Amino acid sequence: MTIATNSLTETTTEPFATPGLSQGxxxxxxxxxxxxxxxxxxxxxxxxxxxxxxxxxxxxxxxxxxxxxxxxxxxxxxxxxxxxxxxxxxxxxxxxxxxxxxxxxxxxxxxxxxxxxxxxxxxxxxxxxxxxxxxxxxxxxxxxxxxxxxxxxxxxxxxxxxxxxxxxxxxxxxxxxxxxGWESIILFAIIFMWTPPHFWALALVKSGDYARAGIPMMPNVKGADHTRLQILVYTLILAPLSLAPVAMGFGGLAYAIIGTLGGLGMLALAVQVYRLREGEPAARVAQQLFGFSILYLFLLFATLLAEHAFGVFRPVFG
Known part of the structure; x- marks a missing residue:
């Protein structure tokens, strides 16, 4: 079946399921x-x-x-x-x-x-x-x-x-x-600020895919350099924001250590993404940032889970 919509830049012949019983x-x-x-x-x-x-x-x-x-x-x-x-x-x-x-x-x-x-x-x-x-x-x-x-x-x-x-x-x-409560609002804010650098790192690598599909991702509309700058800006906000649970009293010492080290890792990779503008090294470091961002978010939430579910919470202040 040929598919062509206003949002696409080209057609495809990928077969959609025909009427009748599903093959799935x-x-x-x-x-x-x-x-x-x-x-x-x-x-x-x-x-x-x-x-x-x-x-x-x-x-x-x-x-x-x-x-x-x-x-x-x-x-x-x-x-x-x-x-x-x-x-x-x-x-x-x-x-x-x-x-x-x-x-x-x-x-x-x-x-x-x-x-x-x-x-x-x-x-x-x-x-x-x-x-x-x-x-x-x-x-x-x-x-x-x-x-x-x-x-x-x-x-x-x-x-x-x-x-x-x-x-x-x-x-x-x-x-x-x-x-x-404030606890879940802060967790919302962390995920919200994490999402742009996470997905834009992937978009830098997959910009050709998004262009073929007609999706206006940041690299395809504003350019790769602007996207790299935005990744750095959002990461600069995300790194200190990820430590908000410590300041609010529901993130303990273990979380403070993981949040600090993980935030520094995100920042280091975001700086590399910003500095490397083209070629295979640029694509490789963008892919590394994408992968590390997943690990970073997982470790943040896993540490909070361990501190509260397994009784290892140790407050940093007070």
Whole structure:
């Protein structure tokens, strides 16, 4: 099937699923949920729960976390349904279930909508409707505001759209505590500021892919040099911001050490990305920043989780 839309710069012949029974299996439907992104949702949401030490039944906490995970997967599924045309022309996404012809777009849409509604309703029933409303907002923000509008219209797509990926700790804290506190807001801010340098580092490497798909990523619209500067600016803000949990009293000594060392590592790589302007070394260091940023965020949240879940929290001040 030939696909051509106004957002694409060329056509592709990647086969979409033909009408009839789906060729996809359980693994293909699971792939629609973007499992790697869903893992990040679950992980950051879990940290959002444990940092407040709520007096909540573990079954309620587990059920809430499960519904947040399903809601995150549902938004990924809806994103894949909407982005099937551009996924078909990008080398890193063309093997996804819809462009590969394993699952029909209509089936993916129905699956995503079912999971979205089910996760929001069940979270409201097992926890509270504040958390359910925040989960619904997260799904709508990612599937509609980011996927359908921002991604194809502005180079700031990752900056604004990053709010969706940063919301799970807030949803999780609301689920177990019944309110939104400073702890989850700070975790939101860290993820929000982490997202641009993380994705723009990848965009520097994959700019050709994004250009073929007609996605206005920062390197394709503002140029690689401007993108490198933006990566450095955001990292300069992120590094000290990541230590805010220490100042607020819910990040301990271990977190302070990891946050400081990790922030210095991010800054060192961001400076290298800014200085190296072209050629294989520039692409290599951008790829290194992308990979290190994942490790950095994981270590920050894993340390908070260990400090609060396993009783090793040692305050830096007081």
């Amino acid at each position: 299996d359980v693994a293909d439907y699971f792939a629609l949920l973007k499992p790697r992104v869903m893992f990040l949702v679950v992980f950051t949401a879990l940290v959002g729960m444990v940092v407040v030490h709520p007096d909540v039944h573990p079954v309620v906490a587990f059920a809430s976390l499960l519904m947040i995970a399903i809601g995150g997967g549902a938004s990924g599924c809806l994103n894949m349904w909407w982005d099937a045309d551009i996924d078909a022309v990008m080398t890193r996404t063309r093997k996804r279930p819809i462009p590969a012809g394993k699952i029909a777009p209509g089936e993916a849409l129905a699956f995503g909508l079912f999971l979205s509604a089910g996760s929001v309703i069940m979270l409201g029933l097992v926890s509270n409707w504040l958390a359910a409303g925040l989960l619904a907002f997260t799904i709508v923000f990612y599937a509609v505001i980011y996927s359908m509008w921002l991604k194809r219209s502005t180079p700031q797509n990752i900056v604004i759209g990053g709010a969706a990926g940063a919301l799970p700790p807030i949803v999780a804290q609301a689920a177990v505590a019944g309110h939104v």
